[in-house]
Amino acid sequence: MSTNALYNDLSGYYDLMCADIDYPAQSDGVRRLHQLFGRGGRNHLDLACGTGAHVRHFIDHGYNSQGLDINQPMLDVASQRCPEAQFTCQDMCDFRFDQPFDLITCFLYSIHYSDGIEKLRSCIQSVHEALASNGVFCFNAVDKNKIDNSRFVGHTADFNGSSFVFRSGWHYPGQGEKQALKLSIQKTTDGVTQAWHDEHPMVALGFEEMASLLQPYFEVHIFEHDYERIEPWDRHAGNALFVCVKG
Known part of the structure; x- marks a missing residue:
C-alpha cells in the first residue's frame, strides 16, 4: 500500500491515530517562541497541517491561520474543523503564496516528509520566500x-x-x-x-546538517523538545525544536 493510499483510506481516523498528542501544549509553546523571536504579526501558515488541529488552536488565539497539505481528504476534515481558515493542497517542498507570513510552522516531525536533502533544501527555500522580514519558521526534527x-x-x-x-x-x-x-x-x-x-x-540528517542547510537563510536556534519550557538543546537528545528567524 502506498503512503498516500494509507492516509486516504484512514483520513477519517487520523485524529484517533494522533489522540495522544497534546495539540494545545504544542501550539502554546510555539506561540511563546514566536513572541520571543518574531516581529509580532499574526499571519500564520501550518505546513503538513493534516486535519487542522494545530490551526484550530492558533485561530482561537487570534492568528490569521492557513494550512497546507498534500492530502486532500485531510484538508476536507480540516476545513470542517476550521471553516474560517483557508486550506491549500500543495507540496510543502515547492509552494507559493501571494502574501507574506509572520509565522510558518511544521509540527509532528513532518519536515522529514521532504524525501531527500534536495527536497528539504527546496522546502527551506520556499519557507524563506513565504516569510516576511523577521518572520519565524518553527518545526521539530529527529537526529538520524x-x-x-x-x-x-x-x-x-x-x-x-x-x-x-x-x-x-x-x-x-x-x-x-x-x-x-x-x-x-x-x-x-x-x-x-x-x-x-x-x-x-x-x-534523514543530523542536527548539524540541518543547521547548515538553514543558516544561509535564517538565524537558527535549537531548543530542547519540550513545548512547556524554553531550554537550549543539550546536544545529546535525539529530538529538538528548531526556531529559524528570517533576517
Whole structure:
C-alpha cells in the first residue's frame, strides 16, 4: 500500500491515530517562541497541517491561520474543523503564496516528509520566500544518528464500535539520507481484525546538517523538545525544536 493510499483510506481516523498528542501544549509553546523571536504579526501558515488541529488552536488565539497539505481528504476534515481558515493542497517542498507570513510552522516531525536533502533544501527555500522580514519558521526534527530502530510508541482507541491499535517508530539503516517512519494500524470490529502496515520514506540528517542547510537563510536556534519550557538543546537528545528567524 502506498503512503498516500494509507492516509486516504484512514483520513477519517487520523485524529484517533494522533489522540495522544497534546495539540494545545504544542501550539502554546510555539506561540511563546514566536513572541520571543518574531516581529509580532499574526499571519500564520501550518505546513503538513493534516486535519487542522494545530490551526484550530492558533485561530482561537487570534492568528490569521492557513494550512497546507498534500492530502486532500485531510484538508476536507480540516476545513470542517476550521471553516474560517483557508486550506491549500500543495507540496510543502515547492509552494507559493501571494502574501507574506509572520509565522510558518511544521509540527509532528513532518519536515522529514521532504524525501531527500534536495527536497528539504527546496522546502527551506520556499519557507524563506513565504516569510516576511523577521518572520519565524518553527518545526521539530529527529537526529538520524540518535534513532533507536527497536523503539516504537503506540496507543489504543475506540470509535464507532471498533477498537484501534496504533504503533509507529523511526528506522534508519545507518547510512545515507533516507529514513523511514514505520506505521502499523489494527482495527477490530465484531471480532474481525484488519491490519495496515506502511513505511513512509523520509529525509534523514543530523542536527548539524540541518543547521547548515538553514543558516544561509535564517538565524537558527535549537531548543530542547519540550513545548512547556524554553531550554537550549543539550546536544545529546535525539529530538529538538528548531526556531529559524528570517533576517
